[in-house]
Amino acid sequence: MAFAGLNDADVKAALDGCAAADSFDYKNFFKACGLASKSADDVKKAFATIDQDNSGFIEEEELKLFLQNFSASARALTDKETKTFLAAGDSDGDGKIGVDEFAALVKA
Numbered sequence: 001m002a003f004a005g006l007n008d009a010d011v012k013a014a015l016d017g018c019a020a021a022d023s024f025d026y027k028n029f030f031k032a033c034g035l036a037s038k039s040a041d042d043v044k045k046a047f048a049t050i051d052q053d054n055s056g057f058i059e060e061e062e063l064k065l066f067l068q069n070f071s072a073s074a075r076a077l078t079d080k081e082t083k084t085f086l087a088a089g090d091s092d093g094d095g096k097i098g099v100d101e102f103a104a105l106v107k108a
Contacts, residue, residue: 005042010034011070018067024081026088030106033070040103047102057096060086 014032018024030036035046048054050069052062064082067074077085089097089105097105 005038006034015067015071015074019075021075021078022080024067024077024085026085026105027108030108035106038106043103043106044099046106047099050102057098058089058102059096063097 011033014029017032018029035043038046046069047058050058050062050066052065053059060082063085064077064079066077066085068076086095086097088108089101091101091104092098
């Protein structure tokens, strides 16, 4: 299931670009799939999809399954990738990523 407004071919290319373990780079991924150039509203919709438990935050377990939000057949992130992604996005040090932190990551 691709996010609304994203081109399926771009999403596939972005996923193919990080298919190998420890190859995920959030900046490259957000650019390649087209999310980086989307509106703030589209980024908020993407956040809501990734926030599986509707807590208002993306926690480590949800980050691990991040790529599967774009395609059910995508791999899970490695522990190293998950921790790097979380550290990049968690600007207030609370151990999770809020919607504003996510938007900053996408636009980085």
